[in-house]
Amino acid sequence: MNSPAEIPYQSFITIDRSSEVSVYMQISNQLINAIQRGFLPFGTKLPGTRTLSMILAVHRNTIVAVYDELLAQGWIESFPNKGTFIIGKDQNKDVAVKSFKKNHLENYPKTTGFSFKTSNILDNPFEYSECEYIFNDGIPDVRLTQVDQYSRNYSSILKRKAYKIGQYNQDGSEFFKQNLSQYLNLSRGLPISKNNLLITRSTEMSMYIVSEILLSAGDTVLVGELSYFSVNMIFQRTGVKISSVSIDEDGINVEEVRRICEKQKIRMLYLTPHHHYPTTVTLSAARRLELLNLAHEYGFIILEDDYDYDFHYDKSPILPLASADTEGMVIYIGSFGKSLAPGFRTGFIVAPENIMAEMRKYLGIIDRQGDILMEHVLGEMIAEGEINRYLKKSLKIYKERRDYFTFLLKEYFGESIDFKVPSGGLAVWTEWKVPVNLMKLSKQCVKDNLFIPKTLLYQNRNLTAMRLGFGNFNDHEMKTAVEILSHNIKTISE
Known part of the structure; x- marks a missing residue:
């Protein structure tokens, strides 16, 4: 490739004029990126400022600022009557430049070029949902915070x-x-x-x-x-x-x-x-x-x-x-x-x-x-003493929620579940005395906008139980969540 203008700069330099990053910095960063990845090999001659400004459809002063930035960062050097060159030895220049005819500048690599240890133990066990009602394992209600x-x-x-x-x-x-x-x-x-x-x-x-x-x-x-x-x-x-x-x-x-x-x-x-x-x-x-x-x-x-x-x-x-x-x-x-x-x-x-x-x-x-x-x-x-005042106020609210939640559990499930009213905390441990597939129940409840994460479900040959947090619900939300749970228990049992 005899002329530096023949390099398809438009294939790897894009300008976003709505970006907060200045145009000259956008161009500078993309040129540096091309140099680092070998698409512009060391020793490559860059076009003159007028030529590159025409190729990229920007003002010549913008390209002057680009070259000043590259020069300040040590990526290029200029020689009188010769032009501007990427600093380094001119090795395999023709091969790399010709590759531009077939390949655009690659995106960030999707995989590493080296091996590393992985751990299934640390896989994220938590689930997330857009459901309106969500049981958790006992998290406070952020709406009560001052x-x-x-x-x-x-x-x-x-x-x-x-x-x-x-x-x-x-x-x-x-x-x-x-x-x-x-x-x-x-x-x-x-x-x-x-x-x-x-x-x-x-x-x-x-x-x-x-x-x-x-x-x-x-x-x-x-x-x-x-x-x-x-x-x-x-x-x-x-x-x-x-x-x-x-x-x-x-x-x-x-x-x-x-x-x-x-x-x-x-x-x-x-x-x-x-x-x-x-x-x-x-x-x-x-x-x-x-x-x-x-x-x-x-x-x-x-x-x-x-x-x-x-x-x-x-x-x-x-x-x-x-x-x-x-x-x-x-x-x-x-x-x-x-x-x-x-x-x-x-x-x-x-x-x-x-x-x-x-x-x-x-x-x-x-x-x-x-x-x-x-x-x-x-x-x-x-x-x-502010922390004590706040705790005293919030504890009163959470105690009322605990009492109402355990009342709802008794009203809707009766003898089907076994639980003790907790003396503290923001969750109730409930054990089912009737056959229930908890994973199936959880999936069914999602259809009615209630999410029960799998981390709250405990089921094996001898135990069918759930840890149900109540602290994040007000009375209306609590009743709705229990109603949805009760309805779907009946649905999967039919």
């Missing part, structure tokens, strides 16, 4: 001088940790200081950090016979062996834990004692003490997940195992602000100081920046 108040607090902090907010390090806002440690001391009986706290983005991040530090391939982890699937996925990723322990009306079977410990080495026991996930039963006080003694005797870690501690209605909640731990065997994981707007929620880990130092190293790698502004807002909400 977004305006949070926004004012956030805006107020943004206007302050940085030194008034404090410096951020990979361990989080010192102001927030100080207030959160005092809050956990008063509300959950945890005699801790800010040095025992690690602030994370979520429960899942907390679990990941704990697993990376404490678990190795081949370790044995005990979980409830029914347990939180997301946490199990994190455990399995580390290559541990997961063994299940039966659950009854008083929580995890402690005698079964003892028998397992007598036969093999156990590294960790994961449990949700406040309201076991998914059955919502509370671990009895006697069993809590027994587990602490077993952990000390056999040397296994207790990983305590208090995912919904703030939601209790009928009586004061039983204090966490961590509040009675004197031997340093319990790692306590929780969430703060779960009843607040999603952007104002955070996770945390409570542990002895020596392991906390190691956890900070991992947090510094995966979340060094953090969110000092959001944490400062939460710290002020604690310091000013």
Whole structure:
């Protein structure tokens, strides 16, 4: 190809005049892209500014700006009386230029040119739907959150001088940790200081950090016979062996834990004692003490997940195992602000100081920046007592919803289901006493605009159950959802 003008520039340079990106930058970026992918080989002579402006139907000054940009970035060089060339050796130029006659510039590659590990364990288990009514496993209603108040607090902090907010390090806002440690001391009986706290983005991040530090391939982890699937996925990723322990009306079977410990080495026991996930039963006080003694005797870690501690209605909640731990065997994981707007929620880990130092190293790698502004807002909400006022108000609403939801379950299903009114939390564990194909029921309900994710369905030879969240429904929505569920139970049973 003798003339640089013969290169079909229009085949790989397109101009969007409605774009916010300037025309000269659009052309510059596409020329660079062509160079990087080998469609314009090193040493290729580019057309003069007048010629290229005519080819692309733009003003000559635009092409002058393009060449200035390419020159500034080091892609081209100009020689007096010779022209402008792409920097580099003139290798295989003719072959590459001729390929333009058959091929346009390729899109971004669809596959990698290298191999990598894949994991079925971490496949996303969550489902999504456009249905108007959706059962979840116990998520608060974002419509109840005082977004305006949070926004004012956030805006107020943004206007302050940085030194008034404090410096951020990979361990989080010192102001927030100080207030959160005092809050956990008063509300959950945890005699801790800010040095025992690690602030994370979520429960899942907390679990990941704990697993990376404490678990190795081949370790044995005990979980409830029914347990939180997301946490199990994190455990399995580390290559541990997961063994299940039966659950009854008083929580995890402690005698079964003892028998397992007598036969093999156990590294960790994961449990949700406040309201076991998914059955919502509370671990009895006697069993809590027994587990602490077993952990000390056999040397296994207790990983305590208090995912919904703030939601209790009928009586004061039983204090966490961590509040009675004197031997340093319990790692306590929780969430703060779960009843607040999603952007104002955070996770945390409570542990002895020596392991906390190691956890900070991992947090510094995966979340060094953090969110000092959001944490400062939460710290002020604690310091000013606003978080307690909001919880008191929201708990009243959620208690009323729990009572109405359990009333509807009794009214529409009667003796067909078995459930206990939960003392806290935002979900009801329901066991069916009549034959029901839950997957078929879920698919049928979608036709009537009700979505029941498969993660809420528990069915095997001995069990047919559902974990049904009520917190996200108002009374009208709740009744409609139960009516749809009842109607489709009858439909698939006919």
